[in-house]
Amino acid sequence: MAGSPLRQLSVLIRYLRGERPSVLLLALLVPLGVGLQLVAPQMLRRFIDHTLTGSPADLLLAVAAWYLTAALGLLVVTVAGDAVAARLAWRGTNRLRADLVAHCLRRPSRFYQRHPPGELLDRVDGDVTRLTAVMSALVLEVLAQLLLVAGILGALFLLDWRLALVFAPFAAGTLLLLRGLVGRAMPFVAARQASSADLLGFLEERLAGAQDLRTNGAAAHTLADLEARQDELYRRAHRAARVSVRWPATVQSLSTVSVVLALGVSVWLHDRGQLSTGTAFACLSYAMLLRRPLLAVTTRFHDLEEAAVSVRRLTELLRRDEDEEGDGADGVEGAERKTAAPRTGRLPDGPLGARLDGVFFGYDPGEPVLRDVSFRLRPGERLGIVGRTGSGKSTVVRLLFGLQHPARGTVSVGDQDVAGLDPRALRRRVALVTQEVQILHATLRDNLTFYDPSVDDGRVRAALDEAGLTEWWRELPDGLDTVLGTGARGMSAGQEQLLALARVFLRDPAVVLMDEPTARLDPHTERLLMPAMGRLLEGRTAVVVQHRPHALRNVHRVLVLDGGAVVEHGEQTTLAADPTSRFHELLRTG
Numbered sequence: 303m304a305g306s307p308l309r310q311l312s313v314l315i316r317y318l319r320g321e322r323p324s325v326l327l328l329a330l331l332v333p334l335g336v337g338l339q340l341v342a343p344q345m346l347r348r349f350i351d352h353t354l355t356g357s358p359a360d361l362l363l364a365v366a367a368w369y370l371t372a373a374l375g376l377l378v379v380t381v382a383g384d385a386v387a388a389r390l391a392w393r394g395t396n397r398l399r400a401d402l403v404a405h406c407l408r409r410p411s412r413f414y415q416r417h418p419p420g421e422l423l424d425r426v427d428g429d430v431t432r433l434t435a436v437m438s439a440l441v442l443e444v445l446a447q448l449l450l451v452a453g454i455l456g457a458l459f460l461l462d463w464r465l466a467l468v469f470a471p472f473a474a475g476t477l478l479l480l481r482g483l484v485g486r487a488m489p490f491v492a493a494r495q496a497s498s499a500d501l502l503g504f505l506e507e508r509l510a511g512a513q514d515l516r517t518n519g520a521a522a523h524t525l526a527d528l529e530a531r532q533d534e535l536y537r538r539a540h541r542a543a544r545v546s547v548r549w550p551a552t553v554q555s556l557s558t559v560s561v562v563l564a565l566g567v568s569v570w571l572h573d574r575g576q577l578s579t580g581t582a583f584a585c586l587s588y589a590m591l592l593r594r595p596l597l598a599v600t601t602r603f604h605d606l607e608e609a610a611v612s613v614r615r616l617t618e619l620l621r622r623d624e625d626e627e628g629d630g631a632d633g634v635e636g637a638e639r640k641t642a643a644p645r646t647g648r649l650p651d652g653p654l655g656a657r658l659d660g661v662f663f664g665y666d667p668g669e670p671v672l673r674d675v676s677f678r679l680r681p682g683e684r685l686g687i688v689g690r691t692g693s694g695k696s697t698v699v700r701l702l703f704g705l706q707h708p709a710r711g712t713v714s715v716g717d718q719d720v721a722g723l724d725p726r727a728l729r730r731r732v733a734l735v736t737q738e739v740q741i742l743h744a745t746l747r748d749n750l751t752f753y754d755p756s757v758d759d760g761r762v763r764a765a766l767d768e769a770g771l772t773e774w775w776r777e778l779p780d781g782l783d784t785v786l787g788t789g790a791r792g793m794s795a796g797q798e799q800l801l802a803l804a805r806v807f808l809r810d811p812a813v814v815l816m817d818e819p820t821a822r823l824d825p826h827t828e829r830l831l832m833p834a835m836g837r838l839l840e841g842r843t844a845v846v847v848q849h850r851p852h853a854l855r856n857v858h859r860v861l862v863l864d865g866g867a868v869v870e871h872g873e874q875t876t877l878a879a880d881p882t883s884r885f886h887e888l889l890r891t892g
């Protein structure tokens with residue numbers, strides 16, 4: 303029974319820390335329940351023997367009363383044990399779930415590329431819920447049942463040592479067989495669970511993009527894809543079930559053998575006058591009782607193996623892979639980490655400049671995305687970056703925001719190397735606006751303050767006004783308390799983007815990074831956003847990435863990237879007026 307599933311499950315023990323009273327109560331209830339189950343056949347034995355020997359009625363009544371008391375006691379103990387175990391399991395798994403969510407929140411973007419939301423949901427909720435059921439069953443059933451097997455053998459020994467001699471090898475053999483079987487189904491269960499997570503990831507992705515799929519006529523293909531994945535899941539689930547069902551069937555047959563054995567031995571000893579009728583009956587009761595723990599443990603195997611696979615998947619998710627995923631605290635991709643030195647640097651108050659010096663960078667080794675990129679922005683200066691798709695524009699922004707670090711060269715903000723800055727300190731002074739805006743299912747206030755109660759409503763209102771959302775938010779039914787997001791009040795794409803700007807106004811950063819914030823907006827909405835963007839950039843150092851060069855406004859200088867290299871860099875007005883410049887050509891060709 304100390305096979306691999308139980309070893310896997312032992313990692314859960316740390317989530318039960320602080321639950322000592324409940325664990326102690328269970329440690330009391332489990333043997334008590336086992337004891338009560340063991341005394342019942344003894345009562346029966348006495349009752350039968352007293353009946354056959356013509357004992358007085360009040361003695362028989364007393365034995366019957368004790369039998370009933372034991373049965374009632376067993377009921378109470380079982381219910382109490384179940385309640386304590388369930389509470390223990392819920393508290394433990396809640397801690398595990400919180401640990402997982404905290405871990406996911408610290409992971410860098412690459413982690414989310416590797417684990418789509420559907421798959422994470424399957425782990426954080428599906429796997430953890432599976433464990434809730436098994437954690438209570440594990441503590442109660444497996445321990446109690448093993449104890450019961452030992453107790454039954456002990457009771458048989460007390461009845462007649464020859465009975466124990468017959469049953470001990472049988473029980474030991476069955477347990478040994480079970481031990482050998484533990485873990486056999488795990489690879490199949492793991493394959494089924496992986497397939498199920500894959501299906502959930504697929505569903506989440508396709509449902510999120512339902513509108514695009516429908517408008518582009520890809521619905522039929524999605525359904526065909528779904529069918530293939532469902533078939534695969536069915537095949538794997540079927541295989542796992544086939545392997546898992548073998549063991550209960552084996553134990554069921556062996557249990558039947560044990561009852562026949564009990565009958566045979568009891569009748570033989572009874573016939574020879576060496577066993578009273580009551581004792582023969584008690585022996586039969588114990589043989590029947592022995593089936594229960596063996597069968598329970600066996601049928602629990604399936605759950606145990608499922609849980610063990612879930613634990614393995616969760617441990618894999620929780621494991622920190624420094625080389626691949628960064629240190630988890632700052633969202634920096636580890637492969638691009640330039641230095642392992644602690645990032646504790648702070649930025650000075652007041653306006654900040656920004657610069658890149660001879661920066662080389664690649665997401666994958668041997669594939670440079672930026673090549674010797676340099677520029678310098680004085681405090682309050684604004685740079686526009688243009689270039690074709692894939693030329694490396696967003697990557698420059700990601701480097702300045704500290705999401706990645708260069709392989710060679712230096713990226714600095716406020717004359718400090720970003721690689722040495724505390725990420726939280728950096729993000730207090732540098733803000734990033736992209737085309738992706740996440741609206742939380744929370745109040746308008748919380749959507750701006752991110753649950754920081756120290757931000758007063760006056761500042762929140764001022765930020766909304768500066769973003770040009772005055773009319774909109776004043777018409778909301780509950781003002782700042784109006785709940786936004788999924789299933790609540792809907793917002794247009796332009797309003798969402800303005801809300802993203804309001805978040806930045808509220809933080810009042812020294813440096814603003816804009817990565818194509820208007821890319822998903824139509825030209826009309828884009829124009830509506832321009833005044834707010836102008837106000838946000840005013841007086842701040844900024845880098846604005848634009849795919850469409852004509853949309854580039856409010857910048858002093860322009861940098862043109864091509865294939866990761868700077869091919870042009872100069873004053874926006876000068877370059878726009880020079881018909882030989884790349885910027886002029888981009889403006890002309892759009």
Ligand SMILES: Nc1ncnc2c1ncn2[C@@H]1O[C@H](COP(=O)(O)OP(=O)(O)OP(=O)(O)O)[C@@H](O)[C@H]1O
Nearest residue numbers: 665666671689690691692693694695696697698849
């Ligand atoms: N996370 C990533 N992992 C691997 N390669 C990436 C990653 N992000 C971007 N790239 C690659 O790096 C190159 C530059 O990408 P980047 O997003 O910086 O270009 P861009 O100029 O901003 O493009 P666009 O205008 O389409 O947004 C591209 O070839 C892209 O495929």
